[in-house]
Amino acid sequence: MKRILGLLSLFFLLIFGVAGCQEKGAVTSKTTAPKNPEVILATTTSTVDTGLLDQLKPEFEQKTGYKLKIVAVGTGQALKMGEKGEADVLLTHAPKDEEALVAKGYVIDRQPVMHNDFILVGPKNDPAGVKSAKDLNEALKRIYEKKALFISRGDDSGTDKKEKSLWKTAGLNPKGQPWYKEAGVGMGACLQLASEKQGYSLTDRGTYLAYKGKIDLAIVREKDPGLINYYHVMLVNPQKYPKVNYEGAKKFAEFLLSPEVQKEIGEFKKNLYGQSLFIPDAQK
Numbered sequence: 001m002k003r004i005l006g007l008l009s010l011f012f013l014l015i016f017g018v019a020g021c022q023e024k025g026a027v028t029s030k031t032t033a034p035k036n037p038e039v040i041l042a043t044t045t046s047t048v049d050t051g052l053l054d055q056l057k058p059e060f061e062q063k064t065g066y067k068l069k070i071v072a073v074g075t076g077q078a079l080k081m082g083e084k085g086e087a088d089v090l091l092t093h094a095p096k097d098e099e100a101l102v103a104k105g106y107v108i109d110r111q112p113v114m115h116n117d118f119i120l121v122g123p124k125n126d127p128a129g130v131k132s133a134k135d136l137n138e139a140l141k142r143i144y145e146k147k148a149l150f151i152s153r154g155d156d157s158g159t160d161k162k163e164k165s166l167w168k169t170a171g172l173n174p175k176g177q178p179w180y181k182e183a184g185v186g187m188g189a190c191l192q193l194a195s196e197k198q199g200y201s202l203t204d205r206g207t208y209l210a211y212k213g214k215i216d217l218a219i220v221r222e223k224d225p226g227l228i229n230y231y232h233v234m235l236v237n238p239q240k241y242p243k244v245n246y247e248g249a250k251k252f253a254e255f256l257l258s259p260e261v262q263k264e265i266g267e268f269k270k271n272l273y274g275q276s277l278f279i280p281d282a283q284k
Helices: 002-030 052-064 075-083 095-103 136-145 158-169 187-197 205-214 246-257 259-267
Strands: 038-043 067-072 089-092 107-122 150-152 180-182 201-204 218-221 228-236
Touching (some): 052 246, 052 259, 089 246, 187 201, 246 259
Parallel strands (some): 038 089
Antiparallel strands (some): 089 228
16 A cells, blocks of 8 residues: 555656646747847947946846847947948937938937936036136137137037037137047047146046046036936837847837836935936836
């Protein structure tokens, strides 16, 4: 009798063991990588310099099975990559240029993701007297007239485009002036150069906060009208470029715009700096 009971126990163990293996196999199949797993994201350097994408990338990959390849360049270059079909999804901050690309049909489904603001930084002793200027136009005029060193991104990025537009609004053209240096580098490197040379520069607040402990620069102008810095996500149009990973791009956009990730963006490094590097926009 004991032998029969032992055989029955072994039989049931085998049955349930096989069922368990099958169930585990089903779970594994759900997390299998997609047929086209690589998603190419062309983005501005500020999303990398701040560390935001370093945090979001592994979360996206774990949740979806896709692998995110980040190409961090100036926004101008990122938009050109989209126009040429060299990326699947874009995350940039040059609204007018983005709208032009949408109008031409190169990108679709443009959605707001987040914003921060631009600030003018410079030496702590503020040799051009920028802080006491009545407005941003006068601040730039003081830099221009005093020939104070100004370090420009000079890389056709969203920040570079914004800076050029601010000079134009002020009725000034600093290009070619010996005190106006176009660095041709990303935001973090530009801030480090401005700190080393003790010059002025325009930056997004997020990158400045991320680099604040590494540089010797102070905020000399902030919260002037027109300095809001909007970021949008958009997909490269698969009808123009059938080889792009549209499904993967769509998954990344959905991930960025999800309530959970939007909350995470708003809380990103907030405890460290006492303020948000980015304000989420998708749920507004």
